[in-house]
Amino acid sequence: MSFEATLRSEKIRHLAVAAVARVERDASLREAVGILRNNRLGCVLVCEGEQLVGILTERDLVKKVFVSKVDWNAIVEKFMTPKPMTLSLDDSLADTMQMMDAGGFRNVPVLDDRGRLAGVVSVRHIIDYLAEHFPAEVLNLPPRLHQTMEAPDGA
Amino acid sequence: MVICPSCSTDNIPGSETCEECGQDLSGPDIRSDCAGFDRQLLADTLQVLPLDHLAALGVEASVADAVRSMKDLGIGCILVFDSHRLAGIFTERDLVKKIKPELEDLEQLKLRDVMTPDPAILHEEDTIAYALNRMSVGGFRHVPVLRANNSVGLISIRDVLHYIATQIS
Numbered sequence: 001m002s003f004e005a006t007l008r009s010e011k012i013r014h015l016a017v018a019a020v021a022r023v024e025r026d027a028s029l030r031e032a033v034g035i036l037r038n039n040r041l042g043c044v045l046v047c048e049g050e051q052l053v054g055i056l057t058e059r060d061l062v063k064k065v066f067v068s069k070v071d072w073n074a075i076v077e078k079f080m081t082p083k084p085m086t087l088s089l090d091d092s093l094a095d096t097m098q099m100m101d102a103g104g105f106r107n108v109p110v111l112d113d114r115g116r117l118a119g120v121v122s123v124r125h126i127i128d129y130l131a132e133h134f135p136a137e138v139l140n141l142p143p144r145l146h147q148t149m150e151a152p153d154g155a
Numbered sequence: 156m157v158i159c160p161s162c163s164t165d166n167i168p169g170s171e172t173c174e175e176c177g178q179d180l181s182g183p184d185i186r187s188d189c190a191g192f193d194r195q196l197l198a199d200t201l202q203v204l205p206l207d208h209l210a211a212l213g214v215e216a217s218v219a220d221a222v223r224s225m226k227d228l229g230i231g232c233i234l235v236f237d238s239h240r241l242a243g244i245f246t247e248r249d250l251v252k253k254i255k256p257e258l259e260d261l262e263q264l265k266l267r268d269v270m271t272p273d274p275a276i277l278h279e280e281d282t283i284a285y286a287l288n289r290m291s292v293g294g295f296r297h298v299p300v301l302r303a304n305n306s307v308g309l310i311s312i313r314d315v316l317h318y319i320a321t322q323i324s
Contacts (some may be wrong), residue, residue, distance in 0.1 A: 002161065004192040004323050036251055058247040059231070066222045066250060072257050094323050101320035104313070123312050124296075130319070131291035134196070134284065 003134065004094075012096060013089040015129060017110055017119030022047045023076055025054070029065065030072040032056050032079075042122055043107040046080045052109055052117060054080030059106070086111050089118055097126055192322050196284045201277060204318060206300050206308025209234055214242055214267035218254060221245050221266060232297035234307060235270045241307050243270035246297055276301055279308065287315055 021035050022045040035044050036058065046054035056076055064070075064079050086109045087096055100108060100123055112118040159166060164175035172178065210224040211234040221233045231247040245266050253269050254261065275293055277286055279302045290298060290312055300308040 058251050062225050062247055066256055067226055097320045101317050123316055128291045131288045
């Protein structure tokens with residue numbers, strides 16, 4: 001099977017989808033940013049009970065938080081991206097890549113069969129998957145295809 | 156013994172398809188089935204990517220300057236130069252991880268003190284497959300790219316994703 005066909009058949013459920021960090025919509029900005037900072041995460045999901053209502057990403061922080069003086073006690077809802085697009089566990093990697101590319105998303109929440117949050121898939125997972133599963137010959141190539149030795153090797 | 160060109164499994168001589176991955180082993184040109192995308196990824200170099208979508212600041216510039224550039228240009232990484240030498244990069248990740256805007260004055264904070272110094276770099280003649288592997292192993296989202304004319308470009312994980320997403324559509 002070609003690599004392209006693999007990407008079409010492989011599902012999100014085959015990736016190790018990252019655990020989700022979530023906060024309630026009335027959590028403070030301070031609390032949400034603290035979670036991003038301390039857990040090396042690129043996003044935190046904002047929920048109302050079990051319902052996903054938004055996502056707060058590093059990008060949101062650059063655009064809305066770091067550019068001006070903000071009230072750190074304000075609720076996270078004011079800074080999040082509301083109603084993010086989601087994927088399901090049975091969407092293919094090819095679909096995922098095309099959605100991320102078209103929307104400019106780096107992190108996409110994933111819902112399970114019953115519509116509950118299952119995790120977050122990030123562009124990092126996709127790149128790691130590609131690097132790991134791409135035919136082994138990739139890893140053995142010199143970085144530049146026509147690279148030659150400048151001087152004869154060896155004694 | 157017949158080695159599958161796609162997954163390298165040993166097959167019984169005379170097999171028409173690979174028992175492991177179903178690759179057609181019967182045709183005279185057995186590589187053609189997996190040639191398109193795989194071969195492209197191995198042949199294309201970083202020169203096919205938009206290396207110029209970047210912002211550069213000096214080491215004395217402030218974090219506030221960097222944030223404004225990131226926001227205005229819609230990018231997540233600033234190249235930081237010390238005179239004409241690439242001294243480091245400053246990324247969204249650095250911003251969130253190292254800076255506490257509730258405690259610090261971003262106008263006073265200099266990039267010299269918070270950038271990631273001496274970042275890994277790639278060469279514009281490196282293949283995309285190689286860059287992909289470096290980004291995965293190093294955990295990099297942005298990598299400066301040294302060009303033949305000695306200028307510095309930048310690739311992001313998004314550029315690589317866009318390239319691959321376009322190839323498979």
